[in-house]
Amino acid sequence: MKLDSIGDWHRTHYSVDVKPEMDGEEVTLFGWVQEIRDLGGIRFIILQDREGTIQVTVPRKKVSSEVLSKSDVLQKRYSIGVKGVVKKTEITPRKVEVIPKEIKIFSTATQCLPMDITGKTPAHIDVRLDARALDLCQEENIAVFKIQHTATEAIRDFLFEKSFIEVHTPRIIASATEGGAALFSVKYFGKKAFLAQSPQLYKEELVMSFEKVFEVGPFFRAEESHTRRHLSEFVSIDIEQAFATAEDVMQLLEQLMQYVCKIVNEKCQRELPTLKHSIEVPEVPFKRLRYDDVLQDLKRERIEIPWGEDIPTPAFRTLGKIHPYFYFITDWPTHSKAFYIKPRDDNPELCESFDLMWRRIELASGGTRIATKKLLIKRLKEKGLKPESFKHHLQAFDYGMPPHAGWAIGLERLTMMLTGKKNIREVTLYPRDRFRLTP
Amino acid sequence: MKLDSIGDWHRTHYSVDVKPEMDGEEVTLFGWVQEIRDLGGIRFIILQDREGTIQVTVPRKKVSSEVLSKSDVLQKRYSIGVKGVVKKTEITPRKVEVIPKEIKIFSTATQCLPMDITGKTPAHIDVRLDARALDLCQEENIAVFKIQHTATEAIRDFLFEKSFIEVHTPRIIASATEGGAALFSVKYFGKKAFLAQSPQLYKEELVMSFEKVFEVGPFFRAEESHTRRHLSEFVSIDIEQAFATAEDVMQLLEQLMQYVCKIVNEKCQRELPTLKHSIEVPEVPFKRLRYDDVLQDLKRERIEIPWGEDIPTPAFRTLGKIHPYFYFITDWPTHSKAFYIKPRDDNPELCESFDLMWRRIELASGGTRIATKKLLIKRLKEKGLKPESFKHHLQAFDYGMPPHAGWAIGLERLTMMLTGKKNIREVTLYPRDRFRLTP
Numbered sequence: 001m002k003l004d005s006i007g008d009w010h011r012t013h014y015s016v017d018v019k020p021e022m023d024g025e026e027v028t029l030f031g032w033v034q035e036i037r038d039l040g041g042i043r044f045i046i047l048q049d050r051e052g053t054i055q056v057t058v059p060r061k062k063v064s065s066e067v068l069s070k071s072d073v074l075q076k077r078y079s080i081g082v083k084g085v086v087k088k089t090e091i092t093p094r095k096v097e098v099i100p101k102e103i104k105i106f107s108t109a110t111q112c113l114p115m116d117i118t119g120k121t122p123a124h125i126d127v128r129l130d131a132r133a134l135d136l137c138q139e140e141n142i143a144v145f146k147i148q149h150t151a152t153e154a155i156r157d158f159l160f161e162k163s164f165i166e167v168h169t170p171r172i173i174a175s176a177t178e179g180g181a182a183l184f185s186v187k188y189f190g191k192k193a194f195l196a197q198s199p200q201l202y203k204e205e206l207v208m209s210f211e212k213v214f215e216v217g218p219f220f221r222a223e224e225s226h227t228r229r230h231l232s233e234f235v236s237i238d239i240e241q242a243f244a245t246a247e248d249v250m251q252l253l254e255q256l257m258q259y260v261c262k263i264v265n266e267k268c269q270r271e272l273p274t275l276k277h278s279i280e281v282p283e284v285p286f287k288r289l290r291y292d293d294v295l296q297d298l299k300r301e302r303i304e305i306p307w308g309e310d311i312p313t314p315a316f317r318t319l320g321k322i323h324p325y326f327y328f329i330t331d332w333p334t335h336s337k338a339f340y341i342k343p344r345d346d347n348p349e350l351c352e353s354f355d356l357m358w359r360r361i362e363l364a365s366g367g368t369r370i371a372t373k374k375l376l377i378k379r380l381k382e383k384g385l386k387p388e389s390f391k392h393h394l395q396a397f398d399y400g401m402p403p404h405a406g407w408a409i410g411l412e413r414l415t416m417m418l419t420g421k422k423n424i425r426e427v428t429l430y431p432r433d434r435f436r437l438t439p
Numbered sequence: 440m441k442l443d444s445i446g447d448w449h450r451t452h453y454s455v456d457v458k459p460e461m462d463g464e465e466v467t468l469f470g471w472v473q474e475i476r477d478l479g480g481i482r483f484i485i486l487q488d489r490e491g492t493i494q495v496t497v498p499r500k501k502v503s504s505e506v507l508s509k510s511d512v513l514q515k516r517y518s519i520g521v522k523g524v525v526k527k528t529e530i531t532p533r534k535v536e537v538i539p540k541e542i543k544i545f546s547t548a549t550q551c552l553p554m555d556i557t558g559k560t561p562a563h564i565d566v567r568l569d570a571r572a573l574d575l576c577q578e579e580n581i582a583v584f585k586i587q588h589t590a591t592e593a594i595r596d597f598l599f600e601k602s603f604i605e606v607h608t609p610r611i612i613a614s615a616t617e618g619g620a621a622l623f624s625v626k627y628f629g630k631k632a633f634l635a636q637s638p639q640l641y642k643e644e645l646v647m648s649f650e651k652v653f654e655v656g657p658f659f660r661a662e663e664s665h666t667r668r669h670l671s672e673f674v675s676i677d678i679e680q681a682f683a684t685a686e687d688v689m690q691l692l693e694q695l696m697q698y699v700c701k702i703v704n705e706k707c708q709r710e711l712p713t714l715k716h717s718i719e720v721p722e723v724p725f726k727r728l729r730y731d732d733v734l735q736d737l738k739r740e741r742i743e744i745p746w747g748e749d750i751p752t753p754a755f756r757t758l759g760k761i762h763p764y765f766y767f768i769t770d771w772p773t774h775s776k777a778f779y780i781k782p783r784d785d786n787p788e789l790c791e792s793f794d795l796m797w798r799r800i801e802l803a804s805g806g807t808r809i810a811t812k813k814l815l816i817k818r819l820k821e822k823g824l825k826p827e828s829f830k831h832h833l834q835a836f837d838y839g840m841p842p843h844a845g846w847a848i849g850l851e852r853l854t855m856m857l858t859g860k861k862n863i864r865e866v867t868l869y870p871r872d873r874f875r876l877t878p
Contacts, residue, residue: 011682081682098799133838165584184611202868231611233611371545402545427601430609
């Protein structure tokens with residue numbers, strides 16, 4: 001089939017912007033054929049674009065032969081352009097239709113699509129990920145990523161307003177893991193390098209100059225665990241602030257969460273209903289539970305966790321039921337957290353770290369950092385890490401490292417909270433083969 | 440030395456916000472000791488923070504013994520807090536000083552700093568990169584990254600306003616290079632994976648659903664070349680737009696460049712003079728030269744380049760002299776560009792691609808993409824690439840791939856243009872060992 005080129009056509013409206021009041025106006029629409037219904041004398045073409053759908057009505061007798069022959073060959077997912085006249089009508093839900101004067105066919109599509117993207121007959125997640133490019137055309141999925149987009153935009157606006165500077169730290173690092181999760185190794189011009197699991201050390205070094213920094217970007221964790229909430233590659237939203245304590249950045253974080261919920265509610269009034277999801281704007285301050293309180297809460301539910309141990313997933317599930325919204329968990333055992341977290345002055349067994357929970361999901365974690373070289377070296381050793389491999393980082397502590405604190409939010413988990421999606425694969429753009437790679 | 444903790448102190452002002460009009464007001468300042476001058480009866484401490492400096496004056500007889508003893512031990516780069524009273528004065532350039540009531544010392548610093556960060560005695564770039572955390576405390580360097588921050592913020596605002604959706608595509612890819620530059624390989628749970636060199640294939644797949652997408656983030660190129668303009672890891676600003684041609688996205692790009700220059704000029708009125716740099720807001724449209732015109736221009740300068748060959752760096756230097764501002768180079772030979780660039784319908788020898796040049800520097804490149812599977816497979820083969828390894832990408836073309844176009848800007852090069860920096864290492868946050876890694 002001979003395909004048309006765009007030529008001098010420019011879109012005048014998205015589908016949803018075509019209103020009955022525009023009766024008689026000429027519009028140019030671009031999009032894809034979602035459905036075709038043929039009633040002999042009349043043909044209905046549902047045109048889909050990013051913003052929604054609109055009915056293009058082809059009354060056989062009333063349109064040009066060119067329009068008719070074009071409309072004859074249309075199939076689902078053909079990408080097309082329609083120049084036509086808006087008509088007020090009673091027969092469509094949106095009370096409007098477009099009568100085409102000219103149709104352009106830009107590209108065709110296979111006759112056997114792997115799934116129905118109207119969402120009427122839902123496909124299995126694996127089928128969807130196998131044809132992710134098509135799967136993402138579902139109104140529901142577009143809504144998910146519009147909400148994620150809106151959330152990240154809101155986060156930036158909030159942090160800009162607080163005079164944070166956005167930075168881009170290296171992903172390929174020469175050495176030095178921050179401990180904990182394993183690193184992916186990269187062959188870097190014959191030498192062995194690694195993929196950064198966080199901007200932690202860099203952002204700490206940067207508070208000496210920029211004072212308030214943040215970064216949004218992909219980081220990497222070679223953890224074998226492959227659950228519905230973990231990814232080996234994830235987008236992290238990191239901040240670090242000089243002359244601040246854990247309490248300062250916790251207040252910043254809860255205000256940010258409140259702001260994000262507020263903005264997404266305001267800006268995504270079409271997307272949230274599409275997902276049959278609603279967001280409650282939280283009150284601040286959020287509930288603050290100490291690690292010890294959490295153990296007590298769980299004990300009451302007959303879940304015994306020996307002091308100092310991490311809280312296992314099933315316990316978090318219970319905890320999420322007891323505290324069904326946002327809450328902080330503070331005062332974790334020092335040994336259970338990373339080497340750079342500051343122990344409490346009054347009780348070094350506990351540290352100035354926090355996790356921000358939303359029900360059972362850990363959305364963010366952070367804390368006050370150690371600002372003195374001596375203590376940092378002590379903690380490195382206690383963690384079984386070699387101070388030598390942190391030579392470059394430790395050097396920065398000779399140049400006047402200020403007291404500082406920070407946190408990191410997992411963007412995918414935040415998106416799950418904002419969209420109501422339960423499977424993290426639905427809020428990423430990875431194709432299925434990417435997940436096949438994971439164990 | 441016993442260090443102080445922040446306690447309940449909160450910064451009331453940055454150094455630059457302390458004005459003579461505030462005479463008598465009490466302020467709380469945080470920052471670092473930049474210089475100390477002792478005139479016996481009186482001591483001058485220059486306090487530096489992210490925004491600038493201010494003089495803290497200690498008249499021995501008039502301050503408490505605590506303040507005196509604290510100020511006695513101060514050294515360069517100690518991070519401190521000062522609670523004091525603003526005093527109007529004639530003796531300082533900014534006509535203001537602060538008399539301390541209380542001083543807190545948060546951290547000390549080494550007595551032998553590797554460089555003078557006042558910039559009075561400039562250090563060699565390698566020395567600077569070896570102590571990057573300290574180097575970045577130079578007012579000049581803070582200015583560079585504030586300008587980069589302002590530029591990226593402006594780019595986002597511009598693209599949001601044009602309804603682009605920000606996305607996060609995978610960095611670890613299972614297979615399939617887009618050809619051209621080599622890829623870094625990653626050991627991914629026993630399997631071999633690669634680091635993405637661009638979001639090209641993903642962003643093209645996404646125009647079928649989101650229509651207008653953009654991404655800002657790090658990408659990776661395992662090119663042996665290590666020049667003053669190349670990085671093996673770089674930040675790319677990518678857009679892709681459905682139902683658009685090269686000309687459409689070129690117009691978008693030149694408007695964006697004009698907007699960025701305008702905003703940076705407006706918002707960085709302290710930073711640009713610090714760098715002794717100025718930005719001229721360009722007129723649009725930018726000059727458009729065809730590849731053939733460029734060969735002619737160069738021929739006149741006695742630089743002969745056989746048709747179809749790439750333009751070597753020295754030739755670009757000459758070209759930058761002939762065209763000393765922004766210009767596009769269009770209509771490149773098809774075989775010289777990537778497989779996904781659309782050949783011209785009227786002359787398949789040439790393709791609908793463009794580079795955006797600023798003097799000798801290539802700031803961005805883009806073009807109309809191939810939207811039909813058949814032609815894409817043909818081009819893959821011509822490029823010596825295996826269609827099988829693009830199976831997943833080609834599949835998307837069965838679902839109604841619309842005509843589309845896009846471009847990518849190199850953030851580091853844009854920053855060089857906006858800051859006047861000539862060495863790309865000065866606009867990145869990589870420590871020197873990162874560059875030692877490169878050949």
